[in-house]
Amino acid sequence: MRKSLDVILSAQSLTKRYGTAPGYVAVQDASLELREGELVSIVGRSGSGKSTLMAMLGALTRPSEGKVLLDGVDLWTLAEVELASFRCTEVGFIFQFPSLLPNLSALDNIALPALLGSTLDGPAAYARAYHLLDRVGLADRAEAYPDHLSGGEQRRVAIARALINSPRWLLADEPTGDLDEDTEAEIIDVLEELHATESFGLALVTHNLELARRATRIYEMRQGALVSTDLGDKAVAFEQWTCRSAPAEIRLRQELPPASRAPAPIPLGRNLWPVIQTFLLVGVIMLAAIMLIDFGIGRYQAVQVRERLARTATLQYLALNSLRGDVQSIADLGDGRYGLTTYLENVSGGQPIFVLSPDLRAYVQVGTVWQEVPMQSADESAGGVLKIEGKQTYHYVFDARVREFAQLLPNYMHVRFSGRMLVSPSSIPDDGVFERKDNYYVYLKPFGVPDEMVSTRMRFSGKPPLWIPMPPH
Ligand code: ADP
Ligand code: MG
Numbered sequence: 326m327r328k329s330l331d332v333i334l335s336a337q338s339l340t341k342r343y344g345t346a347p348g349y350v351a352v353q354d355a356s357l358e359l360r361e362g363e364l365v366s367i368v369g370r371s372g373s374g375k376s377t378l379m380a381m382l383g384a385l386t387r388p389s390e391g392k393v394l395l396d397g398v399d400l401w402t403l404a405e406v407e408l409a410s411f412r413c414t415e416v417g418f419i420f421q422f423p424s425l426l427p428n429l430s431a432l433d434n435i436a437l438p439a440l441l442g443s444t445l446d447g448p449a450a451y452a453r454a455y456h457l458l459d460r461v462g463l464a465d466r467a468e469a470y471p472d473h474l475s476g477g478e479q480r481r482v483a484i485a486r487a488l489i490n491s492p493r494w495l496l497a498d499e500p501t502g503d504l505d506e507d508t509e510a511e512i513i514d515v516l517e518e519l520h521a522t523e524s525f526g527l528a529l530v531t532h533n534l535e536l537a538r539r540a541t542r543i544y545e546m547r548q549g550a551l552v553s554t555d556l557g558d559k560a561v562a563f564e565q566w567t568c569r570s571a572p573a574e575i576r577l578r579q580e581l582p583p584a585s586r587a588p589a590p591i592p593l594g595r596n597l598w599p600v601i602q603t604f605l606l607v608g609v610i611m612l613a614a615i616m617l618i619d620f621g622i623g624r625y626q627a628v629q630v631r632e633r634l635a636r637t638a639t640l641q642y643l644a645l646n647s648l649r650g651d652v653q654s655i656a657d658l659g660d661g662r663y664g665l666t667t668y669l670e671n672v673s674g675g676q677p678i679f680v681l682s683p684d685l686r687a688y689v690q691v692g693t694v695w696q697e698v699p700m701q702s703a704d705e706s707a708g709g710v711l712k713i714e715g716k717q718t719y720h721y722v723f724d725a726r727v728r729e730f731a732q733l734l735p736n737y738m739h740v741r742f743s744g745r746m747l748v749s750p751s752s753i754p755d756d757g758v759f760e761r762k763d764n765y766y767v768y769l770k771p772f773g774v775p776d777e778m779v780s781t782r783m784r785f786s787g788k789p790p791l792w793i794p795m796p797p798h
Contacts, residue, residue, distance in 0.1 A: 332396045334359040334382065334416075334494055334526070339391035341377050351377040354391070355551035357528075357544065361493050364520060364527045366537040368556070369546030375530045378551065379498045382528060383416045384408055413442040417487030417525070419497040423479040425471040425486075431478075432458060432467040435486045444490045447641075457485035460522075461515050477508035481515060488519065494526040502532065509533065644748035644759040647673035648680070652742065652765045653718060655792040661726035661772040664703070667742070667765070670716045676750065678713045681758070683746035687723045690731040690739040699724045710752055725769065735782035737768040737793070766795040 336357040342348030352374040359365055359382070369375050380386040381393060384400050393400045400411060425434045432454050439450035458464055461481035471479055480500060487495055500516070501509040513536050520527050531537050538556060545554040649670045656664035667685065671678050685702075688695035700723035711717065730738045744763040751757060769792045770779065779789040 332361055332493060333394075335394040336378070336382055337392045337394060339378065339381050339388045339393070341374070341381060341386065342389045348389070350549055352381070352388075352546075352551075353549040355546075355549075356391075357382070357551060359494055359526045359528055361526045362524050363542075364529065364540045365542050365544065366529045366531055366540035367544045367546060367551070368531060368534070368537050368554075373546035374549040375546045376498050378546065379496050379528065379530060382494075383418055383496045384412055385418075410442075413438065414444055414490045415493050417490065417492040417495045419480075419483050419487045419495065419500045421499045421502045423471075423476075423483035425479055425482055427471050430468045430470055431463060431474065431482045434471070434482055435489055437489075438486060439489045442490065450489070453489060453491075454485070457488055458482075460519060461485045475508075476504055477511055480504065480508075480512050484512070484515060484519065488523060488525070491523070492525055494528065495520075496528050498530045499532065500529070501536075640748075640750070640757055640759045643673065643676065643678060643750055644761045647671065647676065648678055648713065648748060648761070650744070650763055650765075652767055652792075652794060655767065655769065657770075657772075657791050658722065659772070662722060662724050663769070665700075665721040665723060665742070666718050667721070667744075668716050668718045669713050671713045679710050679749045679752050680713055680717075681710050681747035681749065683711075683719065683744055685719070685721060685742055685744040687721075687725070688741045688743065689725055689727045690733070690741070691727060691729055692731060695741060696727060698727060712752065726772065730771065734768045734793070736771070736774055736779045738771050740767050740769045740792075741765070742767075768793040768795065 336355060339352055339355045340350065341352040342350050355374075355378055357365070357378075367375050367378070377386070381388050384393060387401055395411065395415065400408060403411070425431075426437070429437065432451065435454040435457055436450040439445040439453065440447065444450075445453060455464070455467065458467055461484055463478060463481055463485075466474065466478065469478075471482070474482065484500070487497075497516070501512050504512065513533070516527070516529075517539070519525075529536070529540065534556060537543055543554050543556055544551050545556075649672050651668065653666040653668045655666075658664055665687070669680060669683070685700065687698050687700040689698055690696075700721050703720040703722050725738060725740065727738065733739050742763075742765040744765075746761055746763075747758045748761050749758045770789060776789050779785075783789070
């Protein structure tokens with residue numbers, strides 16, 4: 326799953342201001358380079374600008390100044406569609422809250438970004454989703470809905486979802502912030518293991534000093550400024566920021582800078598409380614609005630994905646199970662030429678099936694390779710769309726004058742007919758088309774070998790048959 330090496334995601338002098346000019350400066354002149362495969366950690370107080378920096382790195386928000394370069398190319402000079410592709414395939418995000426879609430199973434949640442972004446087709450997306458679910462230790466919970474998963478399990482699903490498109494970089498913004506210590510340790514182990522094997526670069530915002538110290542490089546955000554650090558003796562100060570299990574009121578207080586670190590004591594005026602109340606109210610309203618929008622989008626996406634999955638599943642079933650095909654007969658036309666009749670049979674019990682341009686090729690095994698031999702359709706109305714009702718036969722003529730053919734069965738050629746066809750429940754092909762591939766194998770008696778000679782090496786009751794069907798393999 327590894328993409329090409331040594332591509333660098335580089336943040337150059339990023340500044341982000343919120344609000345109208347001059348605005349509130351959340352990040353100021355931050356520079357950072359992220360190589361594939363490395364682990365960079367970012368620590369810092371709440372409100373210091375860590376999430377804003379991550380959002381800029383992942384092109385979720387546009388910097389007010391500075392550039393984000395992907396292998397030297399300024400992301401914000403790209404067309405919107407290329408930028409969307411970058412967000413979808415080059416970076417994966419894990420946020421503090423897992424934000425899984427509630428009405429999709431764990432597996433569907435993971436496969437979703439691949440299906441929506443069309444980066445993988447249905448079967449491939451689900452195969453990778455299963456693989457990742459297994460990697461995060463939840464192979465047996467594929468069908469579980471987020472409501473029935475613990476916080477840690479939801480986090481694992483979110484990690485797997487972030488990796489579905491095999492991104493070069495994973496941007497994890499306090500991925501364990503709200504978990505208890507044991508669960509946090511488990512999630513960290515999962516992340517580390519995946520980081521080691523899937524080779525993505527990991528930018529990790531964390532309060533967990535132990536985890537931060539495992540990084541190749543450590544940065545600290547200080548009031549919007551990004552500075553390199555080795556964490557030194559900051560343990561005590563950083564530990565104070567950890568607020569995972571504290572009640573809300575205490576948490577609020579802890580997020581304020583400790584008095585000893587403030588430049589000057591701030592006198593708490595009498596008017597402060599109404600201001601805080603207004604802030605809290607606005608915050609609650611914004612949160613409710615975000616949750617509502619999120620819920621709406623979630624439902625919409627879920628319905629879309631479900632519909633799409635159901636359509637694909639029906640189509641696959643139709644193409645693979647309702648349409649039977651095989652070799653019906655082979656006739657010897659002399660001189661190494663043969664007539665082949667294959668059939669397709671609609672066994673759906675009444676549902677129309679349309680087949681678009683079936684294309685069949687013939688191969689004879691020579692040594693360990695398949696050598697293609699000339700074959701033409703012998704039907705007048707070959708090609709185009711055909712409605713299959715009952716049994717439909719197809720006729721071909723092929724030329725199997727091949728020397729030195731492999732003899733899996735003494736004196737017989739090993740012949741393969743490979744077909745591709747587009748199957749649809751409708752004569753107007755839109756997205757409801759499934760490509761089916763068939764392989765039929767037979768043993769075929771070659772021309773110019775007398776029956777007596779064939780019979781010396783194998784026993785047949787009567788004449789050696791012209792062809793012997795083989796089971797699919
Ligand atoms: P951190 O992740 O370190 O807690 P953030 O990047 O979330 O910090 O926020 C940095 C500062 O920018 C905070 O003071 C926050 O209130 C402010 N901020 C973040 N997002 C917005 C926004 N969309 N609009 C206005 N201010 C914002
Ligand atoms: Mg944050």
